[in-house]
Amino acid sequence: MSSSTNTSTHHTSTIGAIGAPSRRNTELALLVFAVVIPVFAYANVGLAIDDKVPAGLLSYGLGLGLMAGVAHLAVRKFAPYADPLLLPLATLLNGLGLVVIWRLDQSKLLQSIKQAGTAAPRQLLYTAMGIALFIVVLIFLKDHRVLQRYTYISMVGALFLLLLPLVPGLGANIYGAKIWISVAGFSIQPGEFAKIVLAIFFAGYLMVKRDALALASRRFIGLYLPRGRDLGPILVVWFISILILVFETDLGTSLLFFGMFVIMLYVATERTSWIVFGLLMSGAGAVGVASFEPHVQQRVQAWLDPMKEYTLSQQGVAGHSEQSMQALWAFGSGGTLGTGLGQGHSDLIRFAANSDFVLATFGEELGLAGIMALLLIYGLIVERGVRTSLAARDPFGKLLAVGLSGAFALQVFVVAGGVMGLIPLTGMTMPFLAYGGSSVIANWALIGILIRISDTARRPAPAPAATPDAEMTQVVRPS
């Protein structure tokens, strides 16, 4: 292996924390801020809809504050040097999501078609479970490098989770996409958890194989072409994501997993050619599947011509929905500054107004200014993840952090792009904002792992590792 070729090609400016303070008080201050904003929003919705401060304001504020406080104490105890921004940012998004879900619960239109009414209390319960899992991750995952031992178990686990919705009797076909399983009356989206498990597998696998993937290549018009046999892993992952697309008919999940692999492959090998291959392969795969899969075709049609889809649904043609067009109108009527919380008509989206299309409500009631702030908050979470990856001192932690934040970023892109009409709509949900237990719980676990990695990376005095070899080495100490 020609290992020496790699060393002269670094142009990076790398950042390492020098005696980083713990920043826990900054986190607390931001956390208080992040709880006050949703409480303000809650009062605002109540005043706009019922002309009075909602009765649940105190209990709601205390509930969110209590959960955030417990999470903060857990971070203080178990990850004292963690990044100060991740927890407040996630709390703010979760709190705003709760407010908007509650706001849609109040809609007479949605109540009349039994699409809402009791979603907010359940979402509060899911949030509590999510934060509980976050704390469990912090307590039991003392060092993220432990996860490296489970590289191949993670692969099997992720495949198992991904295939679960296809098991007859367990999987549920909800509105065309087979990404759900129903257990004991609950529907669970295993893909949300598979995202995290798969990131662990990719990080462990690429850490070991990256030299072979990066160095054994030929140069051809400015691109490093990998050898045929090194294409194996990317072909396998591509094939599996195509299978997901064909059998579960969900473009979002498929795109998320393949995209995450390509991002991690690029970060591990520093070869742009992998991105080119990844884009070509995902494009070819999506077009190929769309040519014969009717569900995917219909999604593409609805994306290309939402107005036609809307007309068809108004005429009562089965299998068409007015959602996409209503969401676009919601964004449009919001304008720059929005109609104000509680004063929009995003309930016209009807089905999935509080889950897949929750962003449309934000777009209408907070306007462009609010949507920009929300997307920036998502961007900041991703930035903190990438920054954690930069500061991490071990290759596995670097890859895992970049994989998790890349998956998070892709999910935000896929959902926001779908709702805004940039790409065909998929069945994924906006992390933290949307109504849905699996999504909230899995994303809190994701934030927990990122906090653990950032704690290890920013810890100023790493615990001196026991060196069993040191005893074997006979040395003469200068006196």
Next chain:
Amino acid sequence: MSELTLTVMRLGFLAVLWLFVIVAVQVIRSDLFGTRVTQRGSRREEGRRQQPAARQQAAPPQQRGQQPASGGRRRNAPSKLVVSEGTLTGTTVALQGQTITLGRAHDSTIVLDDDYASSRHARIYPDRDGQWIVEDLGSTNGTYLDRSRLTTPTPIPLGAPIRIGKTVIELRK
């Protein structure tokens, strides 16, 4: 509720939301200044660099070795360890009296991703007087200080390159 109150609340909410974003960015900013950003370039670019820090890195090892010989140890105590070559280039570790272990083992302070490094390759620690010592932990390919292979724990002069496989580290003020 009057139209005016609702408008004020609507704009107020947007203002508060943006204030949060700005405060968060401020926290990131202070976080950036709490750390050092080391500009690294390829060898050709380094010659053209204007920054004195970058020029110092480009200096040949012989010159660097001479610098720390003069001057008081106490005053010139190194404050950080910098990786100057290899896959971890640019990584810094603050020196605060702790032992720093280097190797491929996952619990090392600096995890080397290098086929030429042993799993527990070397360690760097302060002795009783606060002088930093590098010690090879019986590695297969050895640890080099400047050009010589280490056989005993050796004090590290400021800025002297310590080579382990493809990785070069040095202590800086």
